[in-house]
Amino acid sequence: MRNMIQLEAVWKSFSGASALRGVSLTVGEGDAVLLTGPSGAGKTTLLRLVFAAERPDRGELSVAGRSLARLSDASIPYVRRNIGVVFQDFKLLGERTALENVGMPLEILGLGRKDIRARAASALDAVGLGARLEARPASLSGGEQQRVAVARAIVGEPAILLGDEPTGNLDPQRTLELLELFEAIHQRGTTLLLATHDPTVVDFGVEHGWRCARLVDGELLDVDLPPSRPQRHDEETEGFATRESPDDTEVIRVVRA
């Protein structure tokens, strides 16, 4: 199994404040990994590094075997075409229909209009929105909008699907539906990396055998351990500390439960 995402001692700071501090993480092909941690822990920064919206200050980062640290600006779009991203705020265009929103990644590939319509419709059908092709985002519920965003993320059949708090705006029922959808996508062989601090997502991940990594203050803790049994590393021997913020404690409590 080849590595799809690999970070080795990656550092990233903004205006002098460290967002990531020597993070190392490996995600293999077909893996599903949850990136947990409190707000401000660096989860979003890590995802932004993976889809090349940011460059690491130090360290090595490769996606699908390509080193992003040495990637030219012109090559970045081509890396992104192999990565689908789902955001908490959906990032849909209000003036476009669901079909047109989903068709955007196909437009940049230069496909014909018929092909784009057919493939976008198929992706929307796969997320259960086959009957809402012409609906505009404003007429869709939050859950439906997120499904459109997922359809857009997978329509180009990317090898990697990233989610940045994808359930953040959904109620528990819609959250579970979305997670089932992610699991179905994962079962088709897509590599998943989801950043979340939602206990429901963690529960679902535990249930389905997803890996879990926990970020706190820009440091990665408890990598690759079952989330139900978080392991604490000794600061002196392992070189990093376990610091639990109130949010994080809540996540661990839910996971342990």
Place this chain on the structure above:
Amino acid sequence: MSFVRSLRRAWDGARGKPLIQLVAVGTIALSLLLVGVVELTALNVRRLSAGWGGDVQMTVYLEDGVTPARANKVAAALAKLPGVVGVRTVDAHEAWTRLRRSLGARADLLDGVEEGFLPASIEVSLKPGVAEVLRVHPAFERLRHTAGVEDVELSGNWAARLRDIEHLLSVAGWAVAALVLCACLYIVGSTIRLGVFARRDEIEIWKLVGATNGFVKAPFLVEGGVQGALGTGLAVMLLYGLYRLASPHVEAVLGGWLASGPLGFFSPAQLALAVLLGALLGVAGSAVALGRYVRV
């Protein structure tokens, strides 16, 4: 195919802010109209100069009934004089034709007038400064009394002055064009920046799904190009309207001075080139604006 797609995306973006587009196109049109007025004036001064024979500084009018042989002999003698650059004989028929053409729409004033009433003449081009010397030289008086010569007229340095005006207009035209060019770049750039700001969410999403810089920029470049072309087209229409409105009055004032016929306008090829340059100007303004604001 991709151009059509960019055009469609440009249209999608532009139709959301029609007022901004209208203001941009209107401002470009008014700016370019200024260039057009200066260039059109320069064009007509050039025509005027050419029609008059801008380099003719002395005209020797011949007596009635002078034979062509005698006229040629006088012309040949003039051609041998120092300081003479060129000599041209104009017979009564050509003089009549010129006058008729210069009257333009009012050529009917000559109806019933005998064609040969204008004298034949010899037009002499002189080296710079010679006309002024000749005016006080005894040779000038001798020429006036030469057999077959009715009168001699020195036009002074009006031709040189006309050339100076032509040159000045040309320089002014370029200076105005340069200023307007900068203004147009700024106008298009500002409109595009507004467009980029209004569509920043869309741009972000395009980047997220793997769009290249070229793909993101293309509709804005098309928008800039269309703005430039429409602005130039509108300027051309306004200029033509002004020309149609003003030319009868200007021609009436200039009257018989317009030896080359009525006031001229730019040729269709020149207008097409102007619109093309306007489009390129728009694309350039857009590219400058995008260079700083749209990066993957």
